[in-house]
Amino acid sequence: MYIRPFDxxxxxxxxxxxxxxxxxxxxxxxxxxxxxxxSYIPNAFQVRVKEGLLSKLERELRxxxxxxxxxxxxxxxPYPTVERELGITRKVxxxxxxxxxxxxxxxxxxxxxxxxxxxxxxxxxxxVTVTTIDEGKARLLEPNAPIPxxxxxxxxxxxxxxxxxxxRIDPIIPFYTWEDFGETLEALSFxxxxxxxxxxxxxxxxxxxxxxxxxxxxxxxxxxxxxERMEGYYYLPRALRMQIMRxxxxxxxxxxxxxxxxxxxxxxxxxxxxxxxxxx
Ligand code: SF4
Numbered sequence: 001m002y003i004r005p006f007d008x009x010x011x012x013x014x015x016x017x018x019x020x021x022x023x024x025x026x027x028x029x030x031x032x033x034x035x036x037x038x039s040y041i042p043n044a045f046q047v048r049v050k051e052g053l054l055s056k057l058e059r060e061l062r063x064x065x066x067x068x069x070x071x072x073x074x075x076x077x078p079y080p081t082v083e084r085e086l087g088i089t090r091k092v093x094x095x096x097x098x099x100x101x102x103x104x105x106x107x108x109x110x111x112x113x114x115x116x117x118x119x120x121x122x123x124x125x126x127x128v129t130v131t132t133i134d135e136g137k138a139r140l141l142e143p144n145a146p147i148p149x150x151x152x153x154x155x156x157x158x159x160x161x162x163x164x165x166x167x168r169i170d171p172i173i174p175f176y177t178w179e180d181f182g183e184t185l186e187a188l189s190f191x192x193x194x195x196x197x198x199x200x201x202x203x204x205x206x207x208x209x210x211x212x213x214x215x216x217x218x219x220x221x222x223x224x225x226x227x228e229r230m231e232g233y234y235y236l237p238r239a240l241r242m243q244i245m246r247x248x249x250x251x252x253x254x255x256x257x258x259x260x261x262x263x264x265x266x267x268x269x270x271x272x273x274x275x276x277x278x279x280x
Contacts, residue, residue, distance in 0.1 A: 002053060003060050006071060011231050013263040015272045019104065022057075023073040024089045026050060029080045030108050030145040033212050034171055037075050039202040039232075047080045054091055061099040069275055070096070071104040079109035081144060093118045102278050106168065108145040110154035120161040125277035127166040127191075128155050132177040133184040140212065141177075152187055159190060166274035167191045170262060171199035172244055174236070175219050185251055193274045195260035196248045198241050200233040242266065 006021040026048040027041055038044040064070075072078040078089045093115055096103055102123040105112060112119070112126060119126060128151040132138055138148050145151075159165045167188045172178050188194060201209065201224060210217045227237040235241065245266040252259045260268035270276040 001060060002050070002057055003064065003070060006074060011263060013230065013265055015268060017069075017271055017273070017275050019069040019071050019273075019275060021071045021074045022092070023076045024050070024053070024078050024092055025073070025076050025080055025082075027080075028076040029082070030077055030142050032108070032142045032145070033208045034141065034173075034199055034201070034205050036200070036202050036205060036233075038204050038208075041075065047076075047082050049086070049088065053088065054095065057092065057095055061095060061101065064099065064101065066100055066102070067280075069102045069104055069278055071106065071273075071275075074106075077107050077109060077145075078105060079107045079111040081109075083109075083111050084114075090115050090118065093122065096124075097122055102280075104273065104275055104278055108142060108151065110146045110150040113154040113157055116158055116161045116163070119158065119163050123279045125164040125166055125274055126155065126158045127168060127193075127195075127274055128152065129168040129170055130184055130188060131169065131171060131173070132180045133187045134177075134180050137176065137180070148184075148187070155188075156190060164277035164279075165191045166193040166195070166277055168195045168197070168262075169248070170195060170197040172196060172248070173199045173216075173220070174223065174240070174244075176213075176216055178244065181248065182251065185255070189255050189257070191257060192277055193258045193260060193271075194252050195262050195268070195272060195274060196245070196252075197262035197264060198236050198244055200235055200263070202233060206234065238265075 003020050006019045027046050029047050031045045105126045108129045130148045224234045228235045249259045260272040
C-alpha cells in the first residue's frame with residue numbers, strides 16, 4: 001500500500017490528528033544537514049521513482065474514505081528537483097482531484113507554484129518549511145532546496161489563488177536559525193498557521209552537523225548533552241525548549257496566526273500540523 005496511516009513510530013510526543021501519508025518519491029535531494037530520514041532510508045539524498053505508483057494509487061483511491069486526509073510527503077519532499085521534469089506529484093494531484101481527496105502539502109520547494117491550478121480545485125492546504133529567511137544560512141543547511149524567498153513567494157501565489165496556506169519554522173537551531181526567528185516570521189506573516197519545532201538530532205544528523213558546522217556545534221552540543229534523549233533523538237534541555245516554545249508562540253499569536261508545535265510536549269491550537277485548514 002502506498003497510502004499509509006501516518007504513524008511516526010508511535011511517538012508519544014506526536015499530537016497529529018489521524019491522517020494518512022503518501023511519499024511520492026523515495027528519498028529527497030534537498031539534502032538538509034539536519035534531515036532525519038537518513039536514519040531509516042538508504043541513500044536518502046538520492047531520489048528514486050516508485051514503480052507503478054500511479055496505477056497502484058488509482059486502485060487504492062477507489063476505496064479510500066473521502067473524509068480522511070492524505071499528507072504529502074513526510075519521508076521525502078513531494079517536490080524534489082526532478083519533479084520539474086517528471087511531474088509525478090502533479091499526476092498524483094490530478095488523481096486526488098478525480099477522487100476528491102483531502103490533502104495537506106508540505107514542501108521546501110517552490111515547484112508547487114506550477115500546480116496551483118489543480119491545488120485550487122482540491123480540498124487542501126499548502127505549507128512550506130522555512131528554517132531561516134537568511135539565504136546564506138539556508139544554503140548551508142538545505143543545499144539543494146530553492147532559496148526561502150522563492151518558497152515564500154510561491155506560497156503567496158497559492159494564497160492569492162484562495163488556497164489555505166501554512167508554514168513550518170522547523171528546525172529552530174539555537175545560535176543559528178533562532179537568531180533570525182523574528183525576520184523569518186515577519187516574511188511569513190501572511191500565512192494562517194505556523195508550526196515550530198526545535199532541532200532534534202539522530203546520531204547521523206549529529207555527525208553531519210559537526211562536519212558542516214564545527215564552530216556552531218561546539219556551542220550547541222554541550223546543550224544537547226545536558227538535554228534529554230527521547231525516542232532515539234537528542235533533545236535540547238526541556239527548560240530551554242519550553243522557553244523557545246513560549247517565545248515563538250507569543251510572537252506568532254501576536255500576528256494573528258495560529259500556533260502549532262511538533263513533538264515538543266507543548267500545546268498546539270487548533271492543530272499541530274495545520275490539518276484544520278483543509279476543508280472538510
Ligand atoms: S526536505 Fe525534508 S526530507 Fe528532504 S532532505 Fe530536507 S529534511 Fe530531509
